[in-house]
Amino acid sequence: MNAEFLAWYGPLCSLLFGLCVGSFLNVCIYRNPRELSIVRPRSFCPGCGNTIAWYDNIPVMSYLVLRGRCRRCRAVISPRYPLIELLTGFLFVLAWHVHGVSAWTPVLWVMLSGLVVATMVDFDHMIIPDGVSLGGMVFGLAASALVPELHGTEMVRTAMLRSALGLAAGSGILWLVSVVGRWVFKKDAMGLGDVKLLGAIGTLIGVPGVIYTILISSLLGTVVGIAMILFGGHQWRSRLPYGPYLAIAAGSWTLGGEQLWRWYINLIDRKSVV
Numbered sequence: 001m002n003a004e005f006l007a008w009y010g011p012l013c014s015l016l017f018g019l020c021v022g023s024f025l026n027v028c029i030y031r032n033p034r035e036l037s038i039v040r041p042r043s044f045c046p047g048c049g050n051t052i053a054w055y056d057n058i059p060v061m062s063y064l065v066l067r068g069r070c071r072r073c074r075a076v077i078s079p080r081y082p083l084i085e086l087l088t089g090f091l092f093v094l095a096w097h098v099h100g101v102s103a104w105t106p107v108l109w110v111m112l113s114g115l116v117v118a119t120m121v122d123f124d125h126m127i128i129p130d131g132v133s134l135g136g137m138v139f140g141l142a143a144s145a146l147v148p149e150l151h152g153t154e155m156v157r158t159a160m161l162r163s164a165l166g167l168a169a170g171s172g173i174l175w176l177v178s179v180v181g182r183w184v185f186k187k188d189a190m191g192l193g194d195v196k197l198l199g200a201i202g203t204l205i206g207v208p209g210v211i212y213t214i215l216i217s218s219l220l221g222t223v224v225g226i227a228m229i230l231f232g233g234h235q236w237r238s239r240l241p242y243g244p245y246l247a248i249a250a251g252s253w254t255l256g257g258e259q260l261w262r263w264y265i266n267l268i269d270r271k272s273v274v
Contacts, residue, residue, distance in 0.1 A: 018092030047075030140203025
């Protein structure tokens with residue numbers, strides 16, 4: 001591939017593909033918690049139930065043309081729909097920018113898509129769909145076997161081992177946190193959905209990525225939790241979704257956080273030697 005493609009067409013195609021995937025993710029976010037098929041029926045207006053025509057289902061553009069309302073019943077369409085499409089498009093472009101033409105890019109697109117769904121469903125319903133978590137485990141293990149380079153090796157056996165260890169570390173650590181939290185607070189401190197989600201994440205980013213994800217997500221959760229208590233009137237025992245923080249932390253690892261983390265570890269090692 002020539003430099004012109006990499007500089008212009010690659011990011012453009014990533015953006016357009018991401019917008020289309022984002023439109024599909026909106027369907028998953030709405031239907032999955034309601035136990036509706038994500039395939040049939042075709043997209044419909046939640047207000048009047050009418051099927052949405054293809055020309056009214058173009059990512060972002062249709063929302064702007066219709067001014068955020070259904071063509072038939074004029075019901076207001078949530079701005080979250082185009083925002084999720086734009087977010088997915090942005091993430092796809094960022095993945096292309098960081099990894100370019102590599103095995104990581106399509107795998108990362110799938111991973112980021114799952115994290116977007118997990119985040120929004122957890123915000124809305126305080127659950128993480130098994131289709132994302134358990135399906136993510138299967139995908140991560142399969143991808144590791146097919147593309148061992150994801151784990152920095154050319155050996156399938158080594159990649160599978162690192163993937164399995166990442167699954168065990170992700171699920172095991174959060175499961176232990178949930179057990180201790182239940183014993184200390186006398187109620188569930190960590191949902192099993194979070195446990196399974198980090199296990200799925202671990203299949204792709206391994207043990208180092210799992211440790212990074214736990215540290216960063218805990219920091220984010222603490223900062224946001226304190227802010228909500230101080231300014232939002234929440235109580236210390238208020239239940240807050242943890243999945244979004246896991247998603248942000250894991251996503252940041254794959255989009256440059258790994259390099260930053262390794263730089264930080266090397267910096268500490270040099271200072272300890274001095």
